[in-house]
Amino acid sequence: MKVVLIGVGQAGGKITQALAEFDYERGFEAVKGAFAVNTARTDLQSLDIDTMLIGQDRVKGHGVGGDNELGAEIMQDEATEVMDELDGRVTSKADAIFVVAGLGGGTGSGGAPMLTRKLQRIYEIPVYGIGVLPGRDEGGIYQANAGRSLKTFSRESDSVLLIDNDAWKSSGESLEEGFDQINERIAERIGLLLAAGEVIDGVGESVVDSSEIINTLKGGGVASLGYASAKADEDPEENINVITSATRKALLTGTSLPQAVEADKALLIVAGHPDRIARKGVERARKWLEEETGSLEVRGGDFPLNSGRIATLVLLGGVERSQRITEFMDRAREAEEQRQQSGEDAATAFENDDLDDLF
Ligand code: GDP
Known part of the structure; x- marks a missing residue:
């Protein structure tokens, strides 16, 4: 399956790059384009793929903290510029577009569903999401953000392929230590899936083709x-x-x-x-x-x-009715209620999240 990948936010950009690298190193040529969009300048600087900084007039390249509503607003305001950048990168060879993001933060959490909505209006090919759920140990605000994001992302996209950050990590490592390794696993596994529909030189023809992936994802909702x-x-x-x-x-x-x-x-x-x-x-x-x-x-x-x-x-x-998603949405709802009751805004809550209580 020939795809164009667009990463939104930090996790989105890093995973997009890992996928592009895997595809290139293995010579699969399924990834026809890889692009990263972010409101945080430093996150983009560490990437080798093409990038675009958005929201400069509002957040001055510093990111949106954990404010996913702001992430969505900035994407909406700058949709025309982002679409212009993508014009020409989404080639006629692509069978699908994948928008990639971590759902618990701000830029990707809000920006990815908004970008997906805009892409759906312009391109005929399916637009899928690759969404990363926060690990269980991440705080309530991440869960709340991810819940709202997932709901909207799956509504706007043709399907969201979900990765639970706890699923592919190695035991014993903290989530942050393990991100690079998780990203490599995501890249290898999704990279193989995308390559499955492609003809690999010298090893005979694949009997899976892109239409089988597309038909499996048809009907929307959540995929794994x-x-x-x-x-x-x-x-x-x-x-x-x-x-x-x-x-x-x-x-x-x-x-x-x-x-x-x-x-x-x-x-x-x-x-x-x-x-x-x-x-x-x-x-x-x-x-x-x-x-x-x-x-x-x-x-x-x-x-x-x-x-x-x-x-x-x-x-x-179509796994959205599964136990995992029901439980996750319950947790996200609870976290959102708590956040609203505490009267804290999302950005402050996000920054305070790593702090331990004094007593
Ligand atoms: P954003 O830049 O505002 O979109 O937010 P981030 O992408 O930094 O973080 C959003 C969520 O993504 C976090 O809650 C983490 O669960 C997850 N995350 C952050 N970085 C990585 C990464 O490199 N790999 C993976 N798998 N997840 C990440």
Whole structure:
């Protein structure tokens, strides 16, 4: 699937860059453009991709703190300029646009849904979101921001692929220490998904194509991505179990959104050397996914890669009714109520969030 990526805010920009780098290093050529927009100058300076600073007259390059309403307003006010910058970068070759953001902050949280709305009006191709949910240890204001952002982002986009920041972190590391590693994992996993529809030189044709990803995400709402990999045996018969067990892991423990198993639609992609992928394994794994997700629409396909491992990717569409999302929205609502009762504005609350109480 050929895509253009637009990162909004700090997390959005960093993840966009990581995805572009992964795609470039592996030679997949699925990423046709990568661009970052932010209200904070310093966050943009550390990026190698093309960038654009917005909101200079209002926040002077210092960012919006945790004020996602301000993030949305600035994006709205400068939408024409942002669209002008994007003009020519969204090539006719692109099958979709992905707007990438951390949902708990300000610029991405407010700006990404607003930018998505503007893009939808101009481009015919689908506009998807990649949204990062704050970890459980992040404060109430992050949860409240993310709740409001997710609601609007999923309304405006063709689907939001959600990544829970707690899902792909290594144990023992604090969230901040782990961001680079989480970003690499996001880049590898989403990067493989995007590349799955592309023809890779010298390894035969992929049987997954972009329309399968698009159809799985159709219907809007929230999507998730699961991933697992294992060493492949030379004998494909031996890989039946490798494929079924990697599929189980991808859905149950390797997912970007834990506790979200029920889905409207699913796509199973089995990546590996074409001579080692066992048809029977793919078929069994697909059947298992049908039962487990309760979906009547489970697609499947191979992604030929020159590798000694087999990787499974499970893309789920329509997971918004899952336990994880219901619980998250409840927490976000509570946090928002508390914030309103305390009378604190969002920016102040955000900055105070890292402070411990004195007693
Ligand atoms: P913004 O610049 O105002 O959009 O806000 P940030 O992107 O800095 O932060 C928003 C949220 O994104 C935070 O609550 C974190 O959960 C998350 N976040 C920040 N930086 C990163 C990052 O590099 N990687 C990941 N995965 N999440 C991040």
